[in-house]
Amino acid sequence: MRYDHETLRKILQACEQSGATDIHFKVPGRPRFRVDGKLVPTSYPELRPEHTQRIAQEVLTLGRREIALNSVNEYEFSFGVHRIGRFRAFLYRQRGSIALVLHRMAGEPPSLVDLGADASMGEAIWEEPGLVLVCSQKQRLALMASLVRHYNIHHSGYLLSVEHPLEYLHADGSASVAQREVPHDTPSIAEGMRFGLTGDCDAVVVSDIPDAEAAELALQMAESGRRVVASMVGCPWREAPRWFARRFPQAREREITDRLRRVLRQVVFEDGGRIGLAQSQPKAVAS
Secondary structure: OOOOHHHHHHHHHHHHHHOOOEEEEOOOOOOEEEEOOEEEEOOOOOOOHHHHHHHHHHHHHHOOOOOOHHHOOEEEEEEEEOOOEEEEEEEEEEOOEEEEEEEEOOOOOOOOOOOOOOOOHHHHHHOOOEEEEEEOOOOHHHHHHHHHHHHHHHOOOEEEEEEOOOOOOOOOOOOEEEEEEOOOOOOOHHHHHHHHHHOOOOEEEEOOOOOHHHHHHHHHHHHOOOEEEEEOOOOOHHHHHHHHHOOOOHHHHHHHHHHHHHHEEEEEEEEOOEEEEEEOOOHHHHO
8 A cells, every 4th residue: 555645635534533633653653543542553554764754745735835854853733634624743753764643633612611711701801902811731722712712702803813833723703813823824923913913903812922022012912902812831820920021131121010010911820720810910020
C-alpha cells in the first residue's frame, strides 16, 4: 500500500469515524490512533522514512503551507478536509526522520456551562468595554472558544479572534466572528490584533499576549471602548496584572499601572478544575 493522498484521506476518515482524538505517524511502527486515552496500532503497513516524508508533504499541502521539510525540526499548524473535519498538525524530527501527530479538533465550541463555569459568567465578561485577562492552563483553548461562543449567541457586534493555534471554528450567529490564525492568516499575534484598532471591531479575543507590542495593542483597544479578552499563557491568576505589566520595559511601570487601573476589569481563573471570576487588583502591578 502506498501512503499517498487517498490513503491519508482514508486514515483521517477512519480517525473521525472511530472517535479517535489523535493520529501518530512515526518510524518505525504502524500509524496509531488514540482512542479513549490509549494508543492503538492500525492495520496499515509499517512506516518507513519515505512514508512519513510523503504524509508530511500531503498534510502541508492540505494546510496550504509551503516549507522545505529538510529544514523542519518542529512545526505546528492546522488544516481542514472537506466532509471529514479539521485537524491540528505537529511535525517534528526524530531519529533523523519526520514524525507527525494529527489532533482531531472538536467541531462545536463548548459552552461555559459545559466547562463547569457559572452560566452568568459570560455576561459578566462581555457586559461593558475594558480588558479581561484569562488565566487557564488545562482548558485554555476550550475556555477562550466558549467565550467567543457566548458573545456570538448573545451579542450582535463584530468580534475578532486572533488564535495560535486555531482549535474551534465559529460560524456567524447573532454576531459576526472573524478568526485569524498565526501564522497562516497573519504573521504574529500583534499583527493580527492591529486590525482590531483600524477595523470596525466591537470585541477582540486573543489566545496569548507574548510581548509588549501585543500588550500595548490590548490596552489601546480597551481604552478605545472595545471589549478585549486576552489569555495569559502560563500565568498564575493571582499574578495576572503583574505578568501583563512585565511585558513592558520597567521604565514604563507607573504608566502601565495607571492604564491598567482604568481598563482592567476582571481576571478569569481556573483553579482545581473550577472556572471563576476574580475582581481585578491593579494595585498588585506596582507592588
